[in-house]
Amino acid sequence: MADGAVAAVKPAFDAGGHVRRMREDGYTIVEGLMDADQIAAFRAGVEPLLGHYRGRNDFEGRTTERVYTLVARGKVYEQIVSDPRLLAILGAFLKPNFLLSASHAICIYPGEKAQSLHTDDAFYLVPRPRPALAVSVIGAVDDFTAENGATVVLPGTHRWGADEIEAFRDGRLPKDKIPEPVPLVMPAGSIAAFPGTLVHGAGANRSKAPRLGYTNQYCEPWLRTQENFYLAVPRDRVAAMAPETQSLLGYSITQPFLGMVTASHPAKTLDPGWTPAIVRQAVE
């Protein structure tokens, strides 16, 4: 597929419309990415893991709990990471064999304050304005409301240059240059997708119930990912995943040879009995 083209998916799904909204407004919402069974499976998978930790800093959220490496914690998480509708949208922004960069559940408990507004690809030090080097997905497992901490976005800020970003961060940007914040109110099962250049953050949870959601973030295949999935996910688990998910986890080659394993394709490491060449070829 040509870079920037929109892949074909079921005719009823308007991937091109979502891509257009992301380019124009900086975000889009896809309702129904998870059905009721998937939502139930999502909850069942993370509930035993919740209730033990809190964020270690204001960014993670001190009244927020995150479950990292979500993709490898059950089938439903693999499905949502590589849903064909989502891959069609992502393929319009990122080069073939783009990677999963981060995958975690985010449970925002009542009383949590708003997360500081930020961009998700700020650590890739390529000057702005620029095309996104990453695309973020935020998914709703509970309904997202303005009261319970729905993600807040500043539409159009994906086009901001470095000067505007810095002035905004330092509180120097005139108020009339800052777009009205939009809470991403959406029903459970929906996702919001936006380029990594868009200013956004989790909202404050002023409700009486936790807000369960998740983020899956994707990046160009020539960039370092936030989570190191090669080390985090045992190879036998990767071997049992769909080829699209394996590719997202880095078991793919970016032309001409980024990602090779001792001059061979990384997917070969998923064969039973594979041993590294440096072990096989060891000289006594």
Ligand SMILES: O=C(O)CCC(=O)C(=O)O
């Ligand atoms: O949970 C959310 O609504 C957004 C979280 C977020 O933006 C982040 O942690 O980078």
